[in-house]
Amino acid sequence: MSDSRRIRIFDTTLRDGEQSPGASMNINEKLEIAQALAELGVDIIEAGFPIASPGDFEAVRQVAQAIRDTVVCGLARCNDQDIDRAWEALRHARHPRIHVFLATSAIHREFKLKMSKEEIIARAVAGVRRAVSYCDDVEFSPEDAARTELDFLCQVVEAAIDAGATTVNIPDTVGYATPAHIASVIRTLRERVPNIDRAVISIHCHNDLGLAVANSLAAIEAGAGQVECTINGIGERAGNCALEEVVMALRTRHDVYRCHTGIVTQRLVPTSRLVSNITGIQVQRNKAIVGRNAFAHEAGIHQDGMLKERTTYEIMRPEDVGLSRTDLVLGKHSGRAALADRASALGYHLTGEQLQTVFQRFKELCDKKKEIYDADIAALIEDELREVPEDWTFAGYELQAGSGRTPQVVLRLRHGDEVVERQVADGDGPIDAVFLAMEQITGMNVRCRDFQVHSVSMGKDAQAEVTVEIEYQGQPYRGRGVSTDSIEASARAFLNAINHAAASPGAVRRVSPYEPQAATNASQ
Ligand code: KIV
Ligand code: ZN
Numbered sequence: 001m002s003d004s005r006r007i008r009i010f011d012t013t014l015r016d017g018e019q020s021p022g023a024s025m026n027i028n029e030k031l032e033i034a035q036a037l038a039e040l041g042v043d044i045i046e047a048g049f050p051i052a053s054p055g056d057f058e059a060v061r062q063v064a065q066a067i068r069d070t071v072v073c074g075l076a077r078c079n080d081q082d083i084d085r086a087w088e089a090l091r092h093a094r095h096p097r098i099h100v101f102l103a104t105s106a107i108h109r110e111f112k113l114k115m116s117k118e119e120i121i122a123r124a125v126a127g128v129r130r131a132v133s134y135c136d137d138v139e140f141s142p143e144d145a146a147r148t149e150l151d152f153l154c155q156v157v158e159a160a161i162d163a164g165a166t167t168v169n170i171p172d173t174v175g176y177a178t179p180a181h182i183a184s185v186i187r188t189l190r191e192r193v194p195n196i197d198r199a200v201i202s203i204h205c206h207n208d209l210g211l212a213v214a215n216s217l218a219a220i221e222a223g224a225g226q227v228e229c230t231i232n233g234i235g236e237r238a239g240n241c242a243l244e245e246v247v248m249a250l251r252t253r254h255d256v257y258r259c260h261t262g263i264v265t266q267r268l269v270p271t272s273r274l275v276s277n278i279t280g281i282q283v284q285r286n287k288a289i290v291g292r293n294a295f296a297h298e299a300g301i302h303q304d305g306m307l308k309e310r311t312t313y314e315i316m317r318p319e320d321v322g323l324s325r326t327d328l329v330l331g332k333h334s335g336r337a338a339l340a341d342r343a344s345a346l347g348y349h350l351t352g353e354q355l356q357t358v359f360q361r362f363k364e365l366c367d368k369k370k371e372i373y374d375a376d377i378a379a380l381i382e383d384e385l386r387e388v389p390e391d392w393t394f395a396g397y398e399l400q401a402g403s404g405r406t407p408q409v410v411l412r413l414r415h416g417d418e419v420v421e422r423q424v425a426d427g428d429g430p431i432d433a434v435f436l437a438m439e440q441i442t443g444m445n446v447r448c449r450d451f452q453v454h455s456v457s458m459g460k461d462a463q464a465e466v467t468v469e470i471e472y473q474g475q476p477y478r479g480r481g482v483s484t485d486s487i488e489a490s491a492r493a494f495l496n497a498i499n500h501a502a503a504s505p506g507a508v509r510r511v512s513p514y515e516p517q518a519a520t521n522a523s524q
Contacts, residue, residue, distance in 0.1 A: 006262070014030050101140070124142070203224040232283050274382075322346075399433070424436050
């Protein structure tokens with residue numbers, strides 16, 4: 001690939017991505033995603049904004065300690081406290097990067113910062129110098145660069161490079177740019193900033209006009225050497241440039257861009273699934289590269305063309321992004337080895353114990369469902385991998401419900417070796433009744449903030465995947481459950497969220513009168 005330029009992939013799923021409404025992640029979840037990003041082959045992981053909260057600090061610190069072969073980056077505003085805190089979190093990283101930012105556009109200068117252009121330059125230089133005093137790898141971002149006067153942007157960038165910045169990132173913070181505009185910004189910087197060769201130019205686009213990927217590609221074509229992006233394009237408001245899209249565009253249209261990345265593309269779909277399961281943000285079906293329909297051919301004429309020659313209607317091979325071509329895979333005669341094989345083809349590494357549990361659930365599923373698709377298997381595995389140390393597990397329910405009548409539910413939860421049962425005749429519907437019974441048994445008083453049901457695969461017997469977000473003592477917790485019975489899936493999801501909440505440090509719950517140690521097998 002001698003005539004091919006290597007583009008660095010800077011992943012900010014854990015920082016800008018986490019700024020998506022409802023996407024907050026705990027430290028273990030961040031560590032799991034960081035590990036997956038390292039396996040995906042990203043060059044830089046932006047692990048968080050250490051000054052933002054003790055949780056953010058700790059997440060950056062732990063990611064910096066755990067990830068050894070990828071650059072780990074922490075964000076800081078251009079002030080001493082932020083930068084010192086960022087360094088404190090990053091100091092044990094093998095390859096640390098401090099990313100400092102300061103807004104430069106007239107709107108931000110006048111209304112947010114109330115600073116003159118000279119003051120902005122002085123602050124940017126001071127911030128970069130302080131970061132450089134800690135580590136060699138320093139990135140500077142003039143926030144809202146896309147709306148900054150070009151002459152001033154050139155001055156700020158030159159000053160930041162002189163102060164020691166090794167990467168200068170050009171953010172389109174509000175997703176306002178167009179491809180031609182952003183390309184001309186990058187070209188201008190390359191032409192007018194005398195020391196530009198001493199730094200890598202990076203691009204960071206938001207998706208408010210649906211142009212984040214197009215703008216990032218235009219910037220790369222104009223000479224940017226790093227692209228900032230997130231898995232599934234999650235991020236503030238309409239999100240960021242989607243990593244999987246920009247990477248596959250560069251790869252598929254190498255004839256146009258003449259660029260390559262270090263991404264192991266076969267890990268794109270598993271990483272997308274992981275981020276979606278952890279954040280609870282579902283990927284839309286028709287999403288490019290990782291959406292469920294991205295490689296589905298519905299029209300007969302397309303299917304006919306595909307059978308004759310794949311390339312008639314397919315520009316990428318599903319297996320190159322981590323999807324298998326044969327979707328209908330296993331059934332009740334399949335053994336453990338076949339399941340293990342399928343799991344690893346889907347990108348999961350299961351321990352013997354995990355495989356055993358998943359196999360058990362797979363067999364149960366085979367009794368309910370004739371055809372088991374990849375998505376069913378992935379859903380079972382995700383359920384197993386996402387398990388929290390469970391206070392309570394689901395043990396069954398009976399329900400009487402109908403239009404215009406109050407539902408009656410008998411719910412059973414297991415706690416250690418004991419099963420606790422509770423009957424409730426209340427609620428707006430059967431699912432509400434199950435949730436009320438669960439709150440009574442566990443003694444956890446929560447508010448349900450979000451509730452979503454999806455079918456995992458096709459057909460009337462498809463598994464339902466339910467995700468819920470609850471609020472407990474002011475904090476959000478997510479849960480997920482899968483079953484061919486949508487009420488059971490809802491119960492499992494709600495219980496999973498409750499277990500998450502109960503396991504969180506500082507959770508104070510009222511003691512349930514139904515806990516085994518207080519009263520066993522209480523029913524009413
Ligand atoms: O969008 C933005 O401007 C940012 C910066 C902090 C890089 O996320
Ligand atoms: Zn951003």
